[in-house]
Amino acid sequence: MKDQIFEQCHRHFNDIVAIRRDIHQYPELGFDVHRTAGIAADALQALEIPVKTGIGRTGVVGDLEVPGATKRIALRADMDALPIQELTDVPYKSKIDGKAHLCGHDAHTAMLIGTARILSEFRSSLKTHVRFIFQPSEEALPGGAPAMIADGALEDVDEIYGIHVFPLYTVGEYATCSGPMLAQSDTFQITLTGTGGHAAFPHLTVDPIVISAQFVTALQSIIARNVNPLDSAVVSVTQFHGGDANLQNGLTGAALNVIPPKVLIGGTVRTLQKAVQTRVRGQLERLLAGLADAHNATYTFDYQEGYPVTYNHEPCVSTAVSTARGLVGENNLIFPVLPILGGEDFGYYSQKIPACFVMVGAGNEEKGIVNMCHHPQFDIDETCMIYGMALLTNLAML
Ligand SMILES: [Zn+2]
Ligand SMILES: [Zn+2]
Structure with a gap:
């Protein structure tokens, strides 16, 4: 299974990089994520996954229904950028002055699209329904998550998982913990x-x-x-x-x-x-x-009051940890990682239903990719998207 999943992730990798770079060049802020949401909605529709748009104002929700399944898990990506000037000189640098994807939400959106593509191909072997949640405004209060929840994004969902690229960990590593993870x-x-x-x-x-x-x-x-x-x-x-x-x-x-x-x-x-x-x-x-x-x-x-604590619940933590361990081995799994006093509006979902948030290593010292999220020269080693997609895909296939 692991080899099959990685093979699919590699097969989709170039397309997902292209989507990430496209979104990266046209960053959008807060709830004003119409272009990015359009890309997500079109991608799901192309897979014949029923899509609802305008959830939480500009969010997108897609449901991959699996005949006979009784459980539904949700996978969440955020879509918004930051009001910061990007100071990298990558060829896919932001084309919009004063706005940039310096928290990696472009990669989160692209990875969830990639995951939807792979899961569609594995559709016949899925055992749970899968909900894809693309939300606006993670970076700016009041956060897009409460608006998504108010519009029913968590209805009939049993568990939710979210990932975040994290350059302080190396590509190929995952990090998570039980209980409070973000402040x-x-x-x-x-x-x-x-x-x-x-x-x-x-x-x-x-x-x-x-x-x-x-x-x-x-x-x-x-x-x-x-x-x-x-x-x-x-x-x-x-x-x-x-x-x-x-x-x-x-x-x-x-x-x-x-x-x-x-x-x-x-x-x-x-x-x-x-x-x-x-x-x-x-x-x-x-x-x-x-x-x-x-x-x-x-x-x-x-x-x-800002975003609530992002709390990782059982059994989601055990599921995420054993999945991550199966994909990259014990040595590349940082568990339990110490909580981080940064905030995340994924916390709102975790206050409602069992949830787990996982950091996906995105750093690469040899390539000089070491700057933390929100740094004007933040970037990711795009190979991390293979690991992000592999984890989300595998979680949905259990
Ligand atoms: Zn951020
Ligand atoms: Zn972020």
Whole structure:
């Protein structure tokens, strides 16, 4: 079976590379993935797989029905690109300024099309129905997955699998784990308001910079003293703005003798468990409220929940692990891989039905393909698509 699957993957490889490169050159963002969705829908229709379009606004769902089957598994690909300028010089570089497939979703779409082609050829030996899910807007909140689910993408589905190309692992490797694999990724925005004034008369002001600085320092204690050392969490402040400087000019022309009236602070919280998220969120606001109160300042605290944890369930993990092991052997399977504190909207599916997410090695040091997803010079060793297709195909053939 393994040899047969790899043989089919190799046979389709050049076509799938061409599809990936075509999508790569015309990246689309968020829900605006009409061209890419069209390619997916046309590919399924050509295989006589019934297709629904406009699911989750611009998603595509195809159902490969197998006579007599009682179980249905879903395979999911995301289709959207990122609002980043690509800085590679590959011949298939993005033709659209400021947009690029730097997370590999072009490859995910192409691999799922390839998988559909191979499974169609194996149709007579399939034992389960297979649903192909091509979703928009993985990169941008609120995510395409909730919209797909609301439109019925998971109806009658027993299990769902997703893959992601990952250049930090080498082509030919797979990585996954049980339980939480990717983080709940939230953001927060804070306005801390004091009273501005003359910098030489601080006693007549409520200085929001000093209070904000204390807050940023104090919140480090949340991870150190409020989260169990054996649990994982990140709190990062990524924005800290006060004063009147125009950031493009540095501090040239800025009023260095004025205490500003307010400071804006923003950042992200990453957790792997709901209880930890609740605790971190609560403690963030308690620290802020306490410091603001102690110094006579006021604040606003806006906490935005992002994608939920991507959770890998049994029996899907065992199925994925034994399938991956069968394809590449124990030495090329990274299991259990440590969870990653990045976010993925596959998490929404995993909150609904048994699911497993697998990283597919896409790096190749000899070819210089080492840049992580979202890097302006991100690329994949396209050979990884053989392994992506092989895994998805094999999962659907069990
Ligand atoms: Zn991404
Ligand atoms: Zn991605």
